[in-house]
Amino acid sequence: MALKGADxxxxxxxxxxxxxxxxxxxxxAMKIATGGAKLDQCPHINPESKAELxxxxxxxxxxxxxxxxxxxxxIGEEEVLFRHEKSFFRETAIAILLSDDEEPGVIDEKLRKIxxxxxxxxxxxxxxxxxxxxxxxxxxxxxxxLVKKAMEFTDMxxxxxxxxTEALLEAAALCARRRPLVYPITKENVGxxxxxxxxxxxxxxxWAKSLEELAxxxxxxxxxxxxxxxxxxxxxxxxxxxxxxxxxxxxxxxKGFRPLGYPTMAFPCFMYSDKFKEALAAAACIAKYAGIVVxxxxxxxxxxxxxxxxxxxxxxxxxPMTVEEKAYEILNPxxxxxxxxxxxxxLDYFIVSGAIEEAGIPAYLAIKNTDGLGVLAAWTSGKFNGxxxxxxxxxxxxxxxxxxxxxxxxxxxxKLKGELEEELPGWEIILGPQEASEIPKFLAEKWSV
Amino acid sequence: xxxEPPLEKYTVSIREVAWxxxxxxxxxxxxNTLPFHYFEGALPNPAGxxxxxxxxxxxxxxxxxxxxxxxxVSDPVRWARKCIDVYGAEALCLRxxxxxxxxxxxxxxEAAEMAKKVAxxxxxxxxxxxTEAEEKDAEVLVEVAKACSxxxxxxGPVVKGNYxxxxxxxxxxxxxxxxxxxxxxxxxxxxxxxxxxxxxxxxIVVDPTSSALxxxxxxTYSIIERIKQFGLFDKDKMMLMPILADVAADCxxxxxxxxxxxxxxxxEAITGISFLLAGANLLVVRHPESYRLIREMIxxx
Numbered sequence: 001m002a003l004k005g006a007d008x009x010x011x012x013x014x015x016x017x018x019x020x021x022x023x024x025x026x027x028x029a030m031k032i033a034t035g036g037a038k039l040d041q042c043p044h045i046n047p048e049s050k051a052e053l054x055x056x057x058x059x060x061x062x063x064x065x066x067x068x069x070x071x072x073x074x075i076g077e078e079e080v081l082f083r084h085e086k087s088f089f090r091e092t093a094i095a096i097l098l099s100d101d102e103e104p105g106v107i108d109e110k111l112r113k114i115x116x117x118x119x120x121x122x123x124x125x126x127x128x129x130x131x132x133x134x135x136x137x138x139x140x141x142x143x144x145x146l147v148k149k150a151m152e153f154t155d156m157x158x159x160x161x162x163x164x165t166e167a168l169l170e171a172a173a174l175c176a177r178r179r180p181l182v183y184p185i186t187k188e189n190v191g192x193x194x195x196x197x198x199x200x201x202x203x204x205x206x207w208a209k210s211l212e213e214l215a216x217x218x219x220x221x222x223x224x225x226x227x228x229x230x231x232x233x234x235x236x237x238x239x240x241x242x243x244x245x246x247x248x249x250x251x252x253x254x255k256g257f258r259p260l261g262y263p264t265m266a267f268p269c270f271m272y273s274d275k276f277k278e279a280l281a282a283a284a285c286i287a288k289y290a291g292i293v294v295x296x297x298x299x300x301x302x303x304x305x306x307x308x309x310x311x312x313x314x315x316x317x318x319x320p321m322t323v324e325e326k327a328y329e330i331l332n333p334x335x336x337x338x339x340x341x342x343x344x345x346x347l348d349y350f351i352v353s354g355a356i357e358e359a360g361i362p363a364y365l366a367i368k369n370t371d372g373l374g375v376l377a378a379w380t381s382g383k384f385n386g387x388x389x390x391x392x393x394x395x396x397x398x399x400x401x402x403x404x405x406x407x408x409x410x411x412x413x414x415k416l417k418g419e420l421e422e423e424l425p426g427w428e429i430i431l432g433p434q435e436a437s438e439i440p441k442f443l444a445e446k447w448s449v
Numbered sequence: 450x451x452x453e454p455p456l457e458k459y460t461v462s463i464r465e466v467a468w469x470x471x472x473x474x475x476x477x478x479x480x481n482t483l484p485f486h487y488f489e490g491a492l493p494n495p496a497g498x499x500x501x502x503x504x505x506x507x508x509x510x511x512x513x514x515x516x517x518x519x520x521x522v523s524d525p526v527r528w529a530r531k532c533i534d535v536y537g538a539e540a541l542c543l544r545x546x547x548x549x550x551x552x553x554x555x556x557x558x559e560a561a562e563m564a565k566k567v568a569x570x571x572x573x574x575x576x577x578x579x580t581e582a583e584e585k586d587a588e589v590l591v592e593v594a595k596a597c598s599x600x601x602x603x604x605g606p607v608v609k610g611n612y613x614x615x616x617x618x619x620x621x622x623x624x625x626x627x628x629x630x631x632x633x634x635x636x637x638x639x640x641x642x643x644x645x646x647x648x649x650x651x652x653i654v655v656d657p658t659s660s661a662l663x664x665x666x667x668x669t670y671s672i673i674e675r676i677k678q679f680g681l682f683d684k685d686k687m688m689l690m691p692i693l694a695d696v697a698a699d700c701x702x703x704x705x706x707x708x709x710x711x712x713x714x715x716x717e718a719i720t721g722i723s724f725l726l727a728g729a730n731l732l733v734v735r736h737p738e739s740y741r742l743i744r745e746m747i748x749x750x
Contacts, residue, residue, distance in 0.1 A: 082678070084671040121663070212452040219450055238746055242726070243488045250455045259450060276715065276742050283719045284746075287670075287726050301711040305662060305719050308705070312667040313723075321667075350664045357704055358509065441551060 003056050005030035011049035012042060019043050032057070061252045061261045064203050064228040064291070066093070066130065066181045067157020073129045075230070075291035076263035081249055087316040090263075092286045094307065095130035095159050095294040097269050100137045100146040107146065111153040113298040119307065126307040128156075130181075132294050133171070135162030140170070147171045151178060159205070159294070165189040169196045176200050181230060181292075183207065183265075187217050194224055203228035205265060211247055215259035222259070229262045230291060238281045241266050245289040263291030270294075275302055283309045320372030321346035327398050328353065333362035336449045339398060340408045340432065340439075341389065343370040343378050351436040359440035361447065364401060368392045375410045386419025393424065404449045408432045456489040457482075459681045463730070464651045464689050465494065468603045468625045469574025475540055477654070477730040478691035483681065484728050485747075495747055497731040499576055500538040500740055501697040502528045504563050505547045511707040514736050525563060529571040536737035537744075542576040542695070543567050548589045549580040557585075561592035568597050576603040576627070576733065578695075587611035594618035603627060605693075606656060609640055616648040627693055629656040632668055634675050634688070641687040654731060655690045661699040661706070662720045669694065670727045677728030691730035696720045701735055714738045722746060 008029040015025065020041040022028040031037035039050055039057070063076045073093040080086045096114050098107055111131075119126040133150050135143040143162060150158060158180035162168035172182045173196070183205025185193055197204060204221060206229050208214035218229055233244035248264055251257040268281035279302045282293045286309060297303070315321055322344045330353055340356070342348045344367050356363050368389060370378035378384035393399065393407070405427045409416050411434040420429045433442045458481075465479035477497045482490020506522045507515060517536070521527040525543065532538035543564060547555040564577050577593050579586030590604045591614055605627025607615045612628070619626050628644055630636035637655050644653060657672045679688035696717060700706055706716035718739035721732045725747065734740050 082671075082674055083667075084675055211454060212450060215452050216450040237749055239485055239487065239749060242485045246486070247454050247488075250457075251452075255455050257452075257455075259452075276711075276718065276738075277746060279715055280718055280722050280742060280746050283723055284726055287723055299711070301709045302715060304705065304712060305715040308663045309666070309719050309723060312662065313670070315667045317667065317671055347665045347668065354664060354702060354704070358702060438551065 003033055003053075005033040007056075008032050008053060011045065011053050013044045013046075015044065017044065060256055060258075061249075061263065062228065064181075064230055064263050066159070066179060066203055068177070068179050069155070071129070071156050072179070073157050078249070078263075078289070079253070081246075081253060081289075083313065084317055087318060088314050090291070091314045092290055092310055093129040093292045094127075094282075094303075094310070095132040095292055096128055096298055097132045097134055097161075097294055097296045098146065098150060099134045100139070100142045107149070110298050111150065114156065115154045117298065117300070117303070119300075119304060121308065121311075124311060126304070126311060128303065128307075130159050130292065131156050132159040132161055135164060135167055135171075140164065140167045143167050144171060144174065147174055151175050157181075159183060159292070165193055169193060169200075172196070172200055172202055176202060179203070181205050183230075184232065185217065185221070187213055190217055190220055194221070197221070197226060198224060203230065205230045205232060206262075207232040207234055209234050211244065211251070211260065214248075215257070218262065219259045231260065231262050231264045232267070233264070235266060235271070237271050238284045241271070241281065241285050241290070242288050245285065249289045264289060265292035265294065266290040267294045269296035275299070278302075279306050282306050286310045287313050322369075322372040323349045323367060325367055325369035325392075325396075327396055327401065328365040328367060329362075330356045330365055331360070331362040333364050333401075335401065335403045337362045337364060337402065338406065338408055338443065338447050339364045339366055339402060341366040341368060342410060343368060343373060343375055343384055345370065345372050345374045345378075348374060348436075352439065355436045355439035356443070359443045361440075361443045363443070364398065366393070366396070366398055375413050379413055379416060384413070384416070386416060386423040389416070389420060390423035406430055406449075411435070411438075454488075459490065461681060461684045461689060463677075463680060463691055464653075466625055466651060466654055466691050468601050469540065470572055470601065473539075473573050474601075475574040481681075483677070484726055494730075496725050496729065497540055497574070498538075498740060498744055499540040499542040499574075499731065499733045500532045500536065500737070501542045501544065501733050501735045502532060502567070503544050503546045504560065504567075505553065511701055511713065513707065513710045513713045514701050517737050525567050526570045529567050532737075533571060533573055536740060538573065538740065540574040540576070541567075541571055542578055542697075542733045544578045544580075545589055545593075546580060548585055550582050550585045552580075557588040557592035560589050561596035564593045564602075565596045568600050568602065574603070575600075576605065578605055578627075581606060583608050583610040587614045590615045591618040594622040594624055597624070598622040600624065603654060605629060605654075607644075609636075609643070612640065612644055613647075616644055619652070620648055625652040625654065627654045627656050628690070629658060631658045632672055633657075634672060634679060637676055638679075638685070638687045641690060645687065650686070650690065653690045654693050656693040656695065659694045659696050659699055659724070661696065661703045662716055662723075663705065664699065664703055666720060666723070670723060673724055673727040673729055692728055693731045693733070694721065694724035694729035695733040696724065697733050697735035714742070718742045 012025040184207035235241035252261040266285040370383040462481040463478040469475045480492040545560045606629035700717040706713040
């Protein structure tokens with residue numbers, strides 16, 4: 001619900017005093033509408049109009065910070081329903097569930113894995129982000145000690161889960177300096193919880209059985225000065241989650257409906273006991289807007305696919321994805337291995353490196369920085385022509401890695417062959433196949449030193 | 450607090466394509482809303498799921514995905530029956546790998562004979578797929594169309610370079626087609642416009658070409674979303690065809706998929722279910738477990 005310049009102008013003094021730095025109030029209003037100026041720049045606006053306008057100009061979905069320091073997780077302020085419209089901005093936080101009903105051995109194992117867990121994939125770190133501490137036993141003491149344990153063992157932000165409001169608030173007070181998310185606050189317990197929540201100033205996870213009820217609870221909390229909330233619409237399976245998450249995101253972004261203008265959470269761990277289905281539901285919730293997804297497993301074979309899917313969904317479609325410029329060593333090549341060259345457009349890299357692996361022939365894959373342009377576009381713009389590549393080959397000392405002087409270039413870049421023969425005297429320039437899928441066959445049949 | 454859920458209505462529907470033998474006719478598409486939006490529109494046909502089989506013994510498959518078919522991979526007919534009888538496949542995708550001009554280069558006639566055998570033995574909706582070598586595919590798919598005349602197959606890939614021959618044969622012999630254009634919604638539309646001059650639009654499924662998790666996934670995801678929205682939101686008649694996402698080969702080529710059975714199954718199932726959420730109407734998958742998981746997840750409504 002973007003505000004137009006003309007709407008903003010109505011609340012300005014319209015004196016054209018220029019004190020804001022713009023020639024007229026109208027020019028100032030237009031700038032505010034596009035985010036290029038701030039209301040504070042006007043010294044004469046009356047406080048009431050200012051407060052009203054600020055509320056209207058605020059992002060339609062709040063930003064919520066859970067945790068503190070390096071590992072704090074920030075979610076919310078999303079701007080679109082579909083990633084191609086702009087981009088999704090703040091990756092879904094993946095939370096791992098610990099229960100005070102689990103055996104101590106299981107808990108220790110989970111904590112050890114959570115803390116040590118990280119993947120690296122093409123220079124990107126893939127991590128889980130939150131520890132959800134759940135109160136399922138009847139014993140408050142047990143819960144408190146689990147919360148303490150989680151604080152001790154990890155430096156990750158916490159999500160506190162307890163249907164015993166008293167236990168929940170005690171735990172919240174206990175780890176308040178770690179800025180946990182406190183969940184669930186509901187229609188039933190909101191009254192009792194409010195005094196403590198106001199005192200602690202922590203982000204609040206709100207649960208309700210319908211979106212209408214959810215809006216009622218957030219409005220009540222907001223009126224009492226609680227700003228950071230995360231919404232749980234209580235979805236019971238993947239299809240319900242798609243529905244609820246879609247309606248919340250739409251209400252916030254397309255209708256400007258403030259009571260649902262918060263990031264959301266989903267619990268695939270409670271939707272499915274089957275680990276595969278839990279992971280599939282998590283992927284669906286990541287694609288469809290959840291700010292936090294809570295899982296009950298620390299098995300890397302289940303988490304890695306989910307984390308890669310999250311990374312892909314949250315990749316900014318406005319910028320071509322690139323990989324680092326260097327000579328990648330695939331399958332431990334040696335001095336007799338072939339050298340293939342390609343661009344740093346990530347898709348080119350993935351497809352070519354995948355094809356080399358499929359071929360099972362060790363090779364160097366020299367990746368030249370082309371600012372993410374593919375072969376032909378990069379050639380046209382001079383980033384992948386004979387001169388640029390010759391310079392790159394020398395800069396990275398690629399000739400020192402091998403005994404031969406043969407360079408395989410992409411089959412679509414026919415004109416490049418002549419250019420390189422001129423720029424790299426003594427090298428044999430070999431035109432590779434047109435399609436990356438033909439690389440295995442090409443290497444098997446054509447490659448020899 | 451009064452709250453009105455912001456439901457959206459669209460005035461057009463995705464075209465419904467019906468393919469397969471009369472007794473097992475499979476309809477895909479037909480929805481007048483976004484994927485899985487049962488709360489605001491009609492989705493008369495759940496997404497179609499086809500299990501992949503090859504006409505030759507797979508050469509480079511990971512043992513993880515070869516294992517469920519180990520006893521039948523040398524015989525496409527038995528392979529097809531196992532998919533249906535043991536793994537509950539409702540549809541199949543037969544890849545005529547043997548016709549690859551860079552490989553065994555079998556003749557169109559031989560391949561068509563095999564396709565006929567599999568179609569007869571399977572009795573379920575069948576996609577017959579070439580090797581993406583456009584000239585050879587044109588020969589092969591035309592022969593398959595003739596040999597399986599009246600079989601109501603789904604033939605593909607039909608591309609810019611070979612569509613006149615294949616679509617003519619498909620029309621003559623009662624088959625539907627998959628129109629393939631690589632990763633560009635405009636090319637998808639161009640090909641549809643060209644095809645529809647002589648081919649019925651409700652016999653076309655589009656394939657924007659697929660990819661795997663971690664290997665171009667986000668491009669496919671957004672192309673599928675955009676094609677669906679050009680159709681539903683902008684009412685572009687040439688963008689209302691149901692969409693195919695053929696994830697099998699790409700997913701099982703990923704090195705992560707080969708690392709463990711669990712990871713492999715999820716690599717394929719997460720890719721597949723994500724593309725269904727983006728708007729695909731038909732998936733081709735390889736592993737019986739990812740097939741079952743996807744089906745159970747989308748059928749629970």
